[in-house]
Structure formats: C-alpha cells, structure tokens
Amino acid sequence: MRDSLGSKPGISPKGRSLRSRWVLGLLAAPLIVFLLLPEAGLIARLDSGALTRALADDTLHKAVLLSLGTTFATLTAAIVAGTPLSYALAHNKSGVWRWIDLLVDLPTVLPPAVAGLGLLFAFGRRGFLGGALSSWGIEIAFTPIAVVMAQSFVAIPYFLRTAAIGLAAVDPELELAASLDGASGRQVFWHISLPLSWKAFAGGAALCWARAMGEFGATIVFAGNFPGRTQTMPLAVYLGLERDLDVATALGVLLLVLSFVILFLLRSVLRERA
Amino acid sequence: MFAATSLTAPFEAGEAAFREVFPSLDLEFQFAGSQQLRAHLEEGAQADVFALADEVQMRAAVDSELVQSDRVRRLASNQLVVVLAEGNPAGIQTIVDLARPGLKLALADPSVPIGNYTAEFLNAYAEGNGLGAEFAQGVWSNAVSLEQNVGGVGTKVVSGEVDAGVVYRTDAISGVAAGLAYLDAPPEYSPPIVYVIARLRQAFNPSGADAFVQWILGEEGQAVLVEYGFLPPTDA
Numbered sequence: 412m413r414d415s416l417g418s419k420p421g422i423s424p425k426g427r428s429l430r431s432r433w434v435l436g437l438l439a440a441p442l443i444v445f446l447l448l449p450e451a452g453l454i455a456r457l458d459s460g461a462l463t464r465a466l467a468d469d470t471l472h473k474a475v476l477l478s479l480g481t482t483f484a485t486l487t488a489a490i491v492a493g494t495p496l497s498y499a500l501a502h503n504k505s506g507v508w509r510w511i512d513l514l515v516d517l518p519t520v521l522p523p524a525v526a527g528l529g530l531l532f533a534f535g536r537r538g539f540l541g542g543a544l545s546s547w548g549i550e551i552a553f554t555p556i557a558v559v560m561a562q563s564f565v566a567i568p569y570f571l572r573t574a575a576i577g578l579a580a581v582d583p584e585l586e587l588a589a590s591l592d593g594a595s596g597r598q599v600f601w602h603i604s605l606p607l608s609w610k611a612f613a614g615g616a617a618l619c620w621a622r623a624m625g626e627f628g629a630t631i632v633f634a635g636n637f638p639g640r641t642q643t644m645p646l647a648v649y650l651g652l653e654r655d656l657d658v659a660t661a662l663g664v665l666l667l668v669l670s671f672v673i674l675f676l677l678r679s680v681l682r683e684r685a
Numbered sequence: 686m687f688a689a690t691s692l693t694a695p696f697e698a699g700e701a702a703f704r705e706v707f708p709s710l711d712l713e714f715q716f717a718g719s720q721q722l723r724a725h726l727e728e729g730a731q732a733d734v735f736a737l738a739d740e741v742q743m744r745a746a747v748d749s750e751l752v753q754s755d756r757v758r759r760l761a762s763n764q765l766v767v768v769l770a771e772g773n774p775a776g777i778q779t780i781v782d783l784a785r786p787g788l789k790l791a792l793a794d795p796s797v798p799i800g801n802y803t804a805e806f807l808n809a810y811a812e813g814n815g816l817g818a819e820f821a822q823g824v825w826s827n828a829v830s831l832e833q834n835v836g837g838v839g840t841k842v843v844s845g846e847v848d849a850g851v852v853y854r855t856d857a858i859s860g861v862a863a864g865l866a867y868l869d870a871p872p873e874y875s876p877p878i879v880y881v882i883a884r885l886r887q888a889f890n891p892s893g894a895d896a897f898v899q900w901i902l903g904e905e906g907q908a909v910l911v912e913y914g915f916l917p918p919t920d921a
Contacts, residue, residue, distance in 0.1 A: 528844075537845040552846050553829040555788075631837065635830025636794070642831075650833050654796040656724050 425554075443644035453664050461657030462470065462664075471662060473639040474647040475669070478624060481555060481643060485562040485623040486616060489570040493619075497571045498600065512575075519568045526564055527632025534633075557634035559643050562623035570619035577611020578604055613681035617674055624670055642667075686897070687715050687722045687730070689738035689798075690834055691763070692880070694859050696736075699885060700905045702909065703900050708865045710893045716784035718834050719798055726751050726885070736760060736882040739798045743881045750770035758902055760880040761916035764854040765806050765870035768842050768862040775848035780810055783849065784823030791841035791845040792824075794831040799838070800874050803851045810876040836861055853878070858914030877919060 465471055468557050500512050512651040518526060532538050535552045536545040544551065582606050589599045605612070627645040636650065645668045651659030688696055693716045700712045715722070715732065719742040727749055728734065735752060737743050746752045769777055775788050783790065793800030804821070810822040829847060832838045838850040839861030853860070857867040882901065884894040899907050908916065 531844055531846060534844045631833070632840070635791070635841065636832060636837075637828070646833075650794055650796065652721055652724060654720075670772055680837060 436672045450667060452595050453660055453667065456660050458657045458661070459665050461655070462661040465658045465661035465665065468637045468658070470642065470647060474642050474644045477558070477639065477642065478557065478644040481558045481562060482620055482623040486620045487567055488559070488563050489567045489619045490616065493567050493570045493574065497574035498578055498604070500571065500575040515568055515571050523626065523628025524566055524632050527561060527629035530561060530564060530629060530633040536552050551634060553635045553637065553641060555640060558630055558643060560635045561629035562626045565626055566619045566622040569622055570615040573615030573618060574608070579606030581607045610681070612655060613677070617677050620677070621674060625659050686712060686734045686736070686879050687726065687732040688736040689719050689722070689880070690716045690836055690854055691738055691860070692716065693873055695909050695915065698913070699901065699906060699909040702905060703897065706900060707896055710896060710898070723751070731887065731889065732885055733888040733890050734882065734897055735885050736880065736910070738763070738878065738880055740881055743883065757761050757881050757883045758898060760882040760901065761915040761917065762880065762919050763878040763915055764868040764872060764875050765802055765851055765878070766854050766857045767849050767870065768839070768867040769849050770842050770845045770847065771865060773866060777849055777868070780870070781816070782835055783819050783827065783845055786823070788827040788849070789829050790824065790827045791830050791832055791838045791847040792828040793835060793838055793851070794833060797833055799835045799851070799853065800831070801822055802817045802878060805876040806870050808876055810871070855914035859912070863920040865895050879919065882914070886910050
C-alpha cells in the first residue's frame with residue numbers, strides 16, 4: 412500500500428506544490444466568498460448606536476442567557492444519550508438497526524416548524540404523551556424544557572451521525588484484539604473506540620451545538636416566544652425585525668460573535684486533546 | 686404582490702376571479718407581517734402592490750418613498766375577537782374572564798400590529814368598564830407566549846395548547862382559527878383596524894398593479910373580502 416502510493420510518478424509533494432495550490436485556491440474561492448459575504452454584510456451594516464441599544468436591552472440579556480443554558484443542556488443530552496446510540500448505530504448494520512439508522516436522520520430533513528408541530532402533538536397537553544403528563548400536572552410546552560427538546564430534536568441527529576461515522580471508522584480488529592486480551596466492553600469503548608474516534612465526537616458536538624444555537628422554527632412552534640422563558644436569541648432577532656431592523660442586526664452580529672467564540676474555544680480544546 | 690399575512694386567504698381565493706377578468710395577469714403573492722414586508726421592500730425587494738393591515742406602516746412606506754401618498758386606498762377593515770380553544774376548556778364566558786389567574790393565553794407581542802391592537806383593546810376595555818390597570822396586567826400575565834404574528838396565536842389556540850387567544854375576526858371566520866367559538870371584542874373598545882393598499886413606486890407592471898387595486902376595491906373584490914370575514918372599509 413504505502414509503496415505503491417509513494418512511487419507514483421508526477422504527484423511527488425514538490426511537484427504539486429505551487430501551481431496546484433493556486434488552482435485549488437481558485438476553485439475554493441467562490442464558495443468561501445459566498446459563505447462569508449452575508450456575515451460581512453451584517454457587520455458592515457452594524458450601527459454603533461443600535462449596538463449600544465441592543466446591549467442595554469434587558470430582553471437581549473435574557474435571550475443570551477437562555478440560549479447558552481438551553482444549548483448546553485442540549486449538548487449534554489446529545490453526549491449522554493447520544494453516545495450509546497451512536498455506538499450502537501456504528502456496530503449494528505443489520506435488521507432493525509438499518510431502519511433505526513435511517514430514521515434518526517429524519518429530524519434533519521423535517522422543516523423545523525413541522526418538527527415543532529410534531530413535538531406539540533406528542534408532548535403538548537393534547538398530545539399523546541403530553542396528555543398523560545398533563546394529568547399529572549406536568550406541562551412541557553411553553554417552558555425552557557420545551558426549548559431544549561426542540562433543539563435536541565433538530566440538533567442531536569447531527570451528533571449521532573458524525574459520532575457514528577467516527578466510531579464505525581475504528582478498525583474492528585483493534586477492538587477485537589483488545590477484547591481478546593481480556594478488556595471488557597466498557598474498557599474497549601473508553602480506551603480504544605473513543606480515543607480513536609475523538610475527533611468525530613468533537614466535530615459532532617460542535618455541529619450539534621451550533622445547530623441548537625440557531626434553532627428557530629421548532630422552538631417558536633413548540634415553546635412559543637416569551638422573554639426570559641422561551642425567547643432564545645434567534646427568536647429575539649426575528650421579533651427584532653418587526654421592531655427595529657438595526658437592533659435586530661446588532662443582535663444577529665452578537666449571535667454570530669458569540670457562536671464564533673464558542674466554536675473556536677471548542678475547536679482549540681478538542682485539538683489539544685486529539 | 687406583498688400583502689399582510691391576514692390577507693392570504695381572500696387574495697388567494699380572489700386570484701381565480703381576478704384572472705377571469707384579466708387573464709393575462711399572473712398574480713404572485715408574498716405574505717408576511719406588515720413591518721417585515723416594508724423592511725424587505727426598503728432592502729430592495731421588488732413588488733408591484735403593497736397591501737397592509739396597518740396604516741402606520743403605510744405612512745412609513747410613504748415616508749421612505751416606497752409609495753406615493755395619493756395612491757394609498759382603504760381596502761377593508763377588521764375587528765378583534767377572542768378565539769376559544771375547542772370545547773372551551775377554561776370556561777371563558779366574557780372578556781373579563783381573560784384576566785382570571787391560571788388561564789393560558791396566546792397573545793401577540795405588542796410590537797407587532799395584532800399585539801398592539803390587543804394592548805389598545807385591553808386598555809380601552811378596562812377603562813370603559815372601570816376595571817383598572819390590573820385587568821390588562823392580569824391578561825398579559827396569562828400569556829404563555831408572545832407570538833410574532835397572528836398565525837402563531839391562531840395555531841396555538843387551534844392545537845389546544847392554550848385556552849384562548851386574541852386574533853382578527855377574519856381568522857375566526859375563515860382563517861387559521863375557523864370553526865372555533867369566539868367572543869367579539871365590543872366594537873366601542875376595539876381600535877380601528879384599517880387595511881390599506883397601494884401601488885408601489887417601483888412597480889414592474891404599474892398598469893397591472895392598478896388593475897388589481899381597482900378590482901379588489903370594486904364590488905367583486907369586496908365581496909371576496911366580506912366572505913372571508915372582513916368588514917367594509919370605514920371612512921377616515
């Protein structure tokens with residue numbers, strides 16, 4: 412394997428250096444520009460007066476706190492409940508697991524507002540599970556728990572998919588060797604599978620968190636919009652559009668900066684661990 | 686054509702009738718909240734006709750030179766109603782009941798038109814009936830969600846997740862909450878809700894835009910609006 416790759420003529424590291432790097436850069440540029448221009452547009456439109464007004468706004472503080480709290484709850488749920496499931500998905504490819512593998516992707520194709528309706532029909536006070544909960548005095552809809560559930564529903568599948576791909580890429584012979592040497596299933600997971608698929612877990616967690624942070628449609632339908640209770644940053648931005656475009660823009664930029672910082676920190680921590 | 690969300694049903698229904706008269710004109714609608722539509726237009730969105738649920742927004746559109754002031758016409762009027770969840774689980778009988786603690790209401794945020802009308806109505810109702818400021822406060826504190834448009838209010842009442850919500854009469858007659866029982870907001874306390882329509886300055890097809898405006902203000906167009914629960918335009 413190694414020999415055949417290394418001896419191929421014409422693709423020595425030196426030969427493809429400068430020219431192909433230029434070509435690659437040119438091919439990549441349109442998408443980079445496309446993906447970054449809207450952010451640049453938001454920042455260019457930023458009005459310092461509006462930013463001051465937005466920063467002084469009490470509903471913004473509530474929205475930021477709520478967004479941080481609920482997205483970290485979602486991330487925790489993804490890691491705690493999602494890790495076993497992604498392990499199961501990575502190691503079972505037959506029978507019912509093939510179907511489960513397909514079905515856990517469904518929330519990612521549902522329009523978020525429809526996902527919110529589904530949550531309402533399942534967990535709302537007239538929903539088939541929510542009805543029972545409601546009779547015990549537990550009401551989920553329109554609470555911060557509903558926000559976490561909406562985020563979890565749309566975002567955790569990203570964690571599952573990414574983590575499962577990482578776990579499936581671990582050489583099964585390594586896992587087999589470890590268990591032949593007497594390691595328990597748990598030891599195999601913690602000392603072989605997880606360290607080898609760490610990057611995928613980290614990537615899945617970042618993706619899941621980012622998706623949860625931007626969640627809008629499922630949240631507004633299932634959790635409603637109430638400052639301090641269910642109004643996350645994306646909801647506050649959307650309502651801001653009805654109220655004051657400049658403040659909405661400022662809020663959007665704040666959301667962007669906050670997300671960038673957290674993703675950056677997440678990346679650097681994870682890179683160190685990897 | 687940019688139109689307020691509450692005009693969705695009559696405009697879509699009116700399209701067929703309109704095209705019988707003007708077969709060459711194809712109508713394309715974009716429905717959203719009045720302020721959002723105005724923001725879109727100010728950001729360069731293209732449209733021919735602008736129909737709003739709010740005269741204030743139209744004045745703002747005139748100020749930002751989207752619309753010529755002498756082109757603005759009154760299209761129809763609307764009223765507020767309190768729509769009740771199926772079976773009226775909370776046993777709401779009168780407007781006063783809305784302030785009863787423990788109720789779950791869906792109201793619109795006061796920054797959007799329907800929410801602003803709701804606030805005006807509750808205040809006027811309290812004043813007219815000697816209920817004091819606690820009444821409106823009590824009603825607002827029963828809100829589990831401050832929705833961003835009337836569709837959000839209606840959906841939450843229809844799903845039965847809340848006991849009641851304040852929507853337009855049109856929503857209860859033909860719209861999202863059709864079929865549910867409702868209480869009329871007494872007209873003497875209801876703020877005037879005036880729909881206005883105008884051709885936009887930047888219209889691609891000015892004569893087509895005028896044709897639609899004339900048709901919807903005419904007998905046939907008005908009949909469609911009434912069918913969907915609108916009331917004839919009031920005089921200024």
